[in-house]
Amino acid sequence: MATTASLAHMTRAALLLPAFSVSNAWACFDCRKAVEAQVYGPDFTLNLLALLLPLGILAVLGAAAFHWDRFSSKLKKDQQDEQ
């Protein structure tokens, strides 16, 4: 019973797969080529780097916060030494 049900699911999935690959399923069939040409053009890498730059800096800051206790205890120690 379970085998029949899973076979039916697999058949349905197999039938749906080609539906995703036909161009009619894409949003904006008419302008797709123009959009792709401009997104994946010569400026693609530059745009991607510009877009990901703040996220990279944020990731470095977030990772540095993992050692928060080491920084804060060193800061306290330095302040105590100065006093």
Add this chain to the structure above:
Amino acid sequence: MNNKLKRGPLISAGLFLGMGLGGFFDGILFHQILQTHNMLSASIPVVDLVSAKINMTWDGYFHAGVWVLTLFGVWLLFRAGGRQDTIWSGKILAGAMLGGWGLFNLVEGIIDHQILGIHHVMEYAVNKLPYDIAFLISGVIFMLLGWLLVKAGSRQAADSRRR
């Protein structure tokens, strides 16, 4: 032994979650619902369907990036939960998340709005600067509130350890 309890792993997890969710908040509210700007709307202004869809694609890459930050935050939180040497405090986590959101607004605002100028908060306003500055100020306020919450959570954890 109790004195060696760390806050770093939980703060780091909270920061990543706050930065990621802050990015999603920006993308959902400003890019999609209010449509005040898109990721590259200053260099590729939205004037027709093609330019709108180009910006939509770049918004997608931005969302993919903040999705990775959020996922990393979830992983760090899971790891922090399993550690014996880490403080487990809701206030510290909430403070770090708020701080992460503020950090996102500040860093994204400085780099994207001010330095690179790839977009502005209100792209189609005559004077864009007040909105960009308000965005930066919101980042500073969130960071300060987050810092206060982390401090309160740390104090609470220290008090409960002393009892």
